[in-house]
Amino acid sequence: MRVGVSLCSGQVLALTLVILLGACKHGSEEMPLIPPVTPPLSRSVIGYGVISSSYTHVQNEPAPESVSLGYLRRGSVAEILERRIITTRGAPEAWIRVNTTYRGWIKEADVQIYDNEAQAMTASESLSSGPELR
Numbered sequence: 001m002r003v004g005v006s007l008c009s010g011q012v013l014a015l016t017l018v019i020l021l022g023a024c025k026h027g028s029e030e031m032p033l034i035p036p037v038t039p040p041l042s043r044s045v046i047g048y049g050v051i052s053s054s055y056t057h058v059q060n061e062p063a064p065e066s067v068s069l070g071y072l073r074r075g076s077v078a079e080i081l082e083r084r085i086i087t088t089r090g091a092p093e094a095w096i097r098v099n100t101t102y103r104g105w106i107k108e109a110d111v112q113i114y115d116n117e118a119q120a121m122t123a124s125e126s127l128s129s130g131p132e133l134r
Contacts, residue, residue, distance in 0.1 A: 047080040048120035049098060049111035050127060056110040058102040062086055062095035069102045075127040076100065077120045082111065 051072045059066040062084050066107075072078065079100035085094050094108035114120040 007041070009120070045079045045081065045099075046083070048114050048117050049078050049080050049096060049106075050114065050120050050123045051076045051106075051110060052112045052127065053110040056106050058098065058100075058104040058106055060104050062105040064088060066105070069104045072098075072100060072102075072106070075124045077117070077124050078106075078111075080111075083108070 036115040051074050053074060055071045055107055057071045061067075063086060070121050078100035079092055080096050081099055082097040083094065084097075085092050087093070095105045096111060096113075097103075098104050098107050114123060
């Protein structure tokens with residue numbers, strides 16, 4: 001009986017050694033995982049906008065009849081937080097929620113949209129130095 005117990009223990013020991021040796025990879029080193037250089041999929045700002053019309057009202061809701069919080073002049077830069085398409089008088093209209101002097105909604109048609117703040121600032125400077133739109 002004692003021989004059976006030692007054989008069982010020996011088999012367990014042999015099996016453990018086989019598993020451990022199989023888990024070791026001889027001659028190959030694992031490369032460290034380097035994350036890609038792309039921006040994260042989730043972020044609070046989805047882009048930057050530059051006001052391209054002479055001025056645009058910032059509304060408290062994405063609707064023309066909502067309350068105006070104030071206005072932004074041509075060349076103003078704003079963080080874009082959200083985009084919505086609403087139906088006004090049967091026609092779709094795109095609105096963006098911005099964060100600047102005011103936090104509210106403006107019509108997307110009044111804005112040029114850029115991926116990052118540096119691009120928006122460059123566009124803003126060129127709008128400011130160019131001829132006035134009427």
